[in-house]
Amino acid sequence: MTLTADTIPGTIADVREQFGVWLHENSDRLRELCAPGQDVAATFTAQRELQKLLFDSGWIRLGWPAELGGLGGEMVLRAVVVEELCSAGYPPPFSFGTQEVLGPAIARYAPPELAADLLPRLLSGSEYWCQGFSEPGAGSDLASLRCKAVEDGDDWVISGEKVWTSWAQVADRCLLLARTGEPNSGSRGITALMMDMDTPGIDLRPLVSMNGDAEFCSLYLDDVRIPRSRTLGEIGGGWAVAMTILASERGAAAWQRQTWMRARLHDLLKQAPDLPPAVAGEAFELIHALRLLSRRTVHALSRGEDIGATPSFDKLLMSTAEKFLFAAALEHLGSATLFDDDPTSAGWRNDYLYSRASSIYGGAAEIQRDIIAGRILRLPGRR
Ligand SMILES: Cc1cc2nc3c(=O)[nH]c(=O)nc-3n(C[C@H](O)[C@H](O)[C@H](O)COP(=O)(O)OP(=O)(O)OC[C@H]3O[C@@H](n4cnc5c(N)ncnc54)[C@H](O)[C@@H]3O)c2cc1C
Numbered sequence: 208m209t210l211t212a213d214t215i216p217g218t219i220a221d222v223r224e225q226f227g228v229w230l231h232e233n234s235d236r237l238r239e240l241c242a243p244g245q246d247v248a249a250t251f252t253a254q255r256e257l258q259k260l261l262f263d264s265g266w267i268r269l270g271w272p273a274e275l276g277g278l279g280g281e282m283v284l285r286a287v288v289v290e291e292l293c294s295a296g297y298p299p300p301f302s303f304g305t306q307e308v309l310g311p312a313i314a315r316y317a318p319p320e321l322a323a324d325l326l327p328r329l330l331s332g333s334e335y336w337c338q339g340f341s342e343p344g345a346g347s348d349l350a351s352l353r354c355k356a357v358e359d360g361d362d363w364v365i366s367g368e369k370v371w372t373s374w375a376q377v378a379d380r381c382l383l384l385a386r387t388g389e390p391n392s393g394s395r396g397i398t399a400l401m402m403d404m405d406t407p408g409i410d411l412r413p414l415v416s417m418n419g420d421a422e423f424c425s426l427y428l429d430d431v432r433i434p435r436s437r438t439l440g441e442i443g444g445g446w447a448v449a450m451t452i453l454a455s456e457r458g459a460a461a462w463q464r465q466t467w468m469r470a471r472l473h474d475l476l477k478q479a480p481d482l483p484p485a486v487a488g489e490a491f492e493l494i495h496a497l498r499l500l501s502r503r504t505v506h507a508l509s510r511g512e513d514i515g516a517t518p519s520f521d522k523l524l525m526s527t528a529e530k531f532l533f534a535a536a537l538e539h540l541g542s543a544t545l546f547d548d549d550p551t552s553a554g555w556r557n558d559y560l561y562s563r564a565s566s567i568y569g570g571a572a573e574i575q576r577d578i579i580a581g582r583i584l585r586l587p588g589r590r
Pocket residue numbers: 337338339340341342344345346347348370371372373374564567568569570571572573574577
């Protein structure tokens with residue numbers, strides 16, 4: 208079954224029913240594409256194919272406008288697709304997260320022709336993109352970033368360094384933040400640019416993290432030329448683009464994470480029948496609280512509302528739930544989880560290690576608390 212603009216399901220219940228049928232019809236192919244235990248290159252190839260399968264059948268085109276490769280309808284319909292995919296035992300690929308994190312900012316801030324050219328490539332899996340925000344010394348304090356962009360004719364010329372750029376080694380493009388104002392211009396002097404990863408002058412060095420994956424990269428940029436037509440939003444207006452992206456990363460991406468955590472809690476209950484009820488209950492409570500909070504965020508995003516700083520709540524609860532769940536798994540699944548290399552043990556071990564990162568990426572937990580205290584609760588700041 209392939210959806211078209213005329214046949215998109217009208218309600219959430221319709222999506223669940225029709226996508227359930229599609230999942231059943233495609234189960235063999237889905238199992239192949241979601242099989243664990245492959246290396247990075249193979250994983251990303253499989254993820255691109257999964258993304259393409261879901262794009263070609265129309266499911267992840269839901270909620271994007273037709274001129275950007277979508278089928279129209281509400282974004283919440285797409286969120287339900289991810290949930291159903293996960294409930295059926297297929298973990299949402301990284302590319303889904305990237306699509307939700309970077310896609311809305313491209314739709315909103317890229318010049319219309321650029322958005323129409325680029326976004327369908329991301330949604331269909333023909334490209335993968337990375338996010339070039341953090342720098343040595345500019346993570347939590349993102350507004351202090353130093354990577355510089357200088358105008359030269361029709362181009363920006365970029366020099367500087369980015370770090371912790373996830374999966375840059377397999378990315379076709381990078382959404383980059385660069386300083387176009389004076390060195391001390393803070394958040395007012397930053398511009399967002401779309402950089403092709405095969406541009407001369409990019410020296411990319413993978414960094415291995417504690418789970419053994421070379422997820423991160425350092426990017427050394429030496430006179431990298433980006434056409435001015437690749438500017439997203441206003442010159443000097445990159446902070447607004449960054450805030451849109453971070454709101455998506457803390458909001459819509461948390462929805463995907465909770466669908467997956469629910470599936471992992473079910474796995475844990477099956478594999479650790481002696482899990483103390485109090486632990487199981489606490490994990491259930493945290494994940495379901497996140498689900499309810501995140502449901503509200505996804506509906507607000509779907510209605511096109513400005514959700515301001517509220518996704519900081521989602522992000523904080525997400526990392527709390529994730530750390531609790533996988534610490535419980537590590538404690539109650541036995542020593543195999545620590546030492547064995549079968550895919551199940553390795554999967555739990557990886558999930559535990561990655562859960563430690565959940566309170567860092569997208570803005571550390573302390574920063575989320577700071578945002579909640581200052582911008583939402585309006586508590587007096589320190590002097
Ligand atoms: C898995 C993962 C994936 C990532 N992917 C990307 C990516 O694709 N692209 C990208 O650009 N970045 C990425 N990052 C980087 C991430 O955004 C930064 O690590 C994060 O913003 C924290 O910055 P930092 O590492 O420089 O730590 P720092 O900012 O140096 O913070 C160190 C510690 O100090 C605390 N701290 C700092 N300032 C304050 C304050 N004002 N008040 C209280 N506490 C404070 C922090 O909370 C933290 O605990 C990723 C990180 C991880 C873990």
